[in-house]
Amino acid sequence: MATICMVTPGKNKDTRVTESRKLLWELGKVIDIKSISPKVKLFTIETKKPHRIEPGQHFDIKLTSDSGYVAQRSYSVISDSNYTNQFEFGISKITDGEVSKYLHEKLSISQNLLIRGPIGKYFNLNKTTESVILIAGGIGITPFIFYLRQKNYKNKISLIYSAKNQEEFLFKKELENKNKLYKNFSLIVTLTKENKETWKGLDSRINSKILKKTIKNHLGIKTTYFVCGGSNFVENISSKLIRVGIEYQDIKIERFGP
Template sequence: MTIRAITPVTPRVKSFRFGPLDRPHRAGQHVDVRLTAPDGYQAQRSYSIASAPGDPAGIELMIEGLEAGEVSGFFDTVAEVGDAIELRGPLGAFSWSPAEGGPVLLIAGGSGIVPLLAMVRERTRHAPEVPMLLIYSVRKAAEAIAWAELAALSRDETGFDLTLLLTREGPTAGRRIDRVMINTAIECLGMPRHAFVCGGNGFVGAVADLLVDAGVKPGVVRTERFGG
């Protein structure tokens, strides 16, 4: 597929727009991206789709430039509009559709927001009646992906609530998602029918344990892990 647009999202994350996939995706799914060097060497990584299914602007990937990242480094410093990129997908069972209803609890750490952003956007487009609450943990406000969009949705849409936890600045510096925060979210939302957690390995494991300790059935909790 061809890159149609590149837009900065945060100091380290860029949005890449492609055309529509040849088959529909579900909010939360990902694609595999494969790059091939002139000498035949190949590198492949998986990236979640940020756009809602059926977005007329095509699919959107949000890719964080990582030090020594073979694929992310290419997108951060080399990729240009018009480049042809190999994509395979959509893939993955970490997904939600309006037909599954709610309440839906979303918990993201850092760039783990991307597949959950697709779920938020899908709710806005096709199921605004579904209660949804997002807890987003990120180091600094400048690193919060799609923050203006999420804040506007929280302000303007009934039934969508948002909590931003800054772990490296402001009054919440040094705090992590804890049982009190989980309990407060459940009191606001109600016991979730679906709970999605996405982020680094340690983050996901800790949050999943907190949810189960708070009374969320293990089968309700679905996780996606982004590296270490």
């Protein structure tokens, strides 16, 4: 039986013990549900044992009906800590989405569900250059929130975030606070469907002009590009990055949705 290598913290900070384990389903208890926008809820799920997690990783959630019908989906994890038994998932309610609909409408605090993870070591934001440009569309912001919570902002980090409107500008306060607090962090927000009367910021979809301006601010700094959002968004942005001259291997992408 193949195993997956996990790193678990040792007694002192510098010692890490590597152990192997199989990725198993475990019971997760819902300990909090918060609406953070009309479409998105933040679910906090607690497992018995803690896990070491990295921003960009996801967990699978499995639902089973009484007739034996099973559905699974992957959700990107958010946390304040890299080693925890409490995991936050920002989940968008999808029209006709059998899993997200159940989670939004039927799931309540203290109920249990099966989860397994963490999964995914490729779109791992910690294994990269110190300087990054993050580009998010809508709910694609979630892995970046986890990443930004851990940083000391010694190096340049830019986030370009495209959302529909103020209400769907997820984690607004948290991001704006960081933008005020750290001079090495740049937040570039564009709201594509907001009322022009009340929103004076950027309102176009992320275009080459916006990208080039941000890239210019990282001139001479080794930078990795992370793009996360719906499939079309990611396809569009990654092609644009290539077109403005960013090297293929410096772009990492994660598509949300199917």
